[in-house]
Amino acid sequence: MYIVQIASECAPVIKAGGLGDVVYGLSRELENQGNCVELILPKYDCMRYDHIWGLHDAYRDLWVPWYGGKVHCSVYCGWVHGRLCFFIEPHSEDNFFNRGCYYGCNDDNMRFAFFSKAALEFLLQSNKRPDIIHCHDWQTGLIPVMLFENYKYEMGLQRVCYTIHNFKHQGMGGKETLWATGLNNEPYYFTYDRLQDNFNPFALNFMKGGIVYANAVTTVSPHHAWEARCTEIGSGLGHTLHLHQDKFTGVLNGIDRDFWNPESDRYIPAHYSKENLEGKAETKKALRERLLLRDVDKPIVAYIGRLDAQKGVHLVHHAIYYALNNGAQFVLLGSATEPGINTHFQHEKAFLNENPDVHLELGFNEELSHLIYAGADMIIVPSNYEPCGLTQMIGLKYGTVPVVRAVGGLVNTVFDRDYDQTKPPEKRNGFVFEHSDEPAFESAMERAFKLWYNHPEEFRQLALQGMEYDYSWKDPGAEYLKIYDQIRHK
Known part of the structure; x- marks a missing residue:
């Protein structure tokens, strides 16, 4: 299977929290299980370039439609500890990813709306047609929306799995988001069954868009999936998750079994195992x-x-x-x-x-x-x-x-x-x-x-x-492959 992961982080090159670890760990496991995996990431000025091997131009002239015009971007390619990653660099006065930080800017919603648009445009123009596009958290919530509304005739039947790691941060935008990304039609998107925030009728909710438009929606454990749907943990998205519960499930994250292993850990003075403590x-x-x-x-x-x-x-x-x-x-x-x-x-x-x-x-x-x-x-x-x-x-x-x-x-x-x-x-x-x-x-x-x-x-x-418990990526990787397989054949 050909899988493209689109995210705002991938450890160790871009890591602000657990999202980066998940994107890297899952990608490696999917490859270990015989799949072709590529990652698309923003090219931040402050990411750890020392963790990228062989960074080079992959696509010099990516023109991304934006506000009725086009923004010129370069796409770089390199290997991050064995994972093939593409980094998108916009050449724009907005300096979307030259901020010395990953998050925390007043225009984060527009920064990642642009990244989502650019990622899809890169897939289109480079003629990449993955079986599955797997995107993560609010930063990529608009990808399934734009794929269905703007790209489905050019891209064909690309299936999307959307994983929510943190319901607290959902990504909000207004009508400017629609005009910038080419979605345009305000009355169409400002409705409860599409992108309109459940509690603010004047806001578009990126995460809600991802839930509504993706073919499969997951979160990072089965119990948290229940909490998000049935308690205040869903941060206002409980009813949307309820409406889309047939495609919503929880898949437990894993840990890196090479990095976290008392039998081989380079940071501890004596190795041990369950056979010898x-x-x-x-x-x-x-x-x-x-x-x-x-x-x-x-x-x-x-x-x-x-x-x-x-x-x-x-x-x-x-x-x-x-x-x-x-x-x-x-x-x-x-x-x-x-x-x-x-x-x-x-x-x-x-x-x-x-x-x-x-x-x-x-x-x-x-x-x-x-x-x-x-x-x-x-x-x-x-x-x-x-x-x-x-x-x-x-x-x-x-x-x-x-x-x-x-x-x-x-x-x-x-x-x-x-x-x-x-x-x-x-x-x-x-x-x-x-x-x-x-x-x-x-x-x-x-x-x-x-x-x-x-x-x-x-x-x-x-x-x-x-x-005795194995909480590595082996079982979660297999579970995601089952989900991918289901949505491919729907």
Whole structure:
């Protein structure tokens, strides 16, 4: 199958969050399963050019219709860790992608509307006719709209899979978006069953357009698909998803099995596997030495991730003192997205600086994250919402028992040792709590601590059961191929 991925990110060359990891990981898996995959990306001035091999002109004169005129673009081609990528560079006074950033500009909606138009124009003019166009998040929501309304007679039957990674950011535009992209017909698109935002009759919603026009719509875990359709997590798109539920599903993200693997991880001092866990104890000792924690017979509880409201920052803070008061050590690696939260954790870091049982690392460090995943006994993920979550998957791979809240992809990957009804005891792999409050969190932590202290062999067995799970891209890749196959033959 010939598949073209169109996205605003692809790790490691363009990475602002998890989207880049997914686009790269899925593309590699699809290739591993025997498909031809190409990626189309914006050519940002600030992307990591050191991760591109053999960057060269691929298509010098791409003229993209825009506001009744045409914008001249160049398309470059290069390999990003084995993936064939095309980068679109507009030569325009708007400087769409020469901003020193990926997102955060006042005209982001027009920047990515142009990118979507340019990506389709590149496919048309270069005579590329993929079996599947797979686009991602609001930035490419207009692609299925324009493909159907403007390009279907020239392009033929191109089928589109549209994946939503974050319902919070949906991309809004006005009538200028229609005139710029050549969609033009205001009364036609400003209707509830097409692009009109569900709550603002004067706005066009890019993500809604993607949902309405794509042949298949996915999000990043089965439970999050239910949440988006039936709860406020859908950020106002619940009814649209309900109307299109026959083509909407959740496919769990995967993790890179080469990069996250305790048997070969270059960032940890001792390798280990589920057959031989000795290296984990050695790595735990190395983690304590690195962070100046005292070497005592205590469990290490870890948190790795952003410090913000989505991630349940109030419970992350509470976890520090709960762990210390219950005979455990605590390690945190994360950066705050808001100044107030950053100030709060800087204060906590200063206050706890001399405590030999806690270390707060404010910022992000790739090497240290691997050491923490491998050296900790438990990892907490107390998110308010979590579309998929990779932290718990990585923790399981490293034999680090997850303690998670029952939301999003956490529900699909972590099964409570004591109460889960969907798995037999030998298939359970962590601790789960329901409500986003301190008593609920403490109830799960208390069970984890009691098991570690009173039944160490059973705790070890739970960690081994977690390591049995394969959350690589293998199964998600196969699931996407099934979706592609279904929409190709509709």
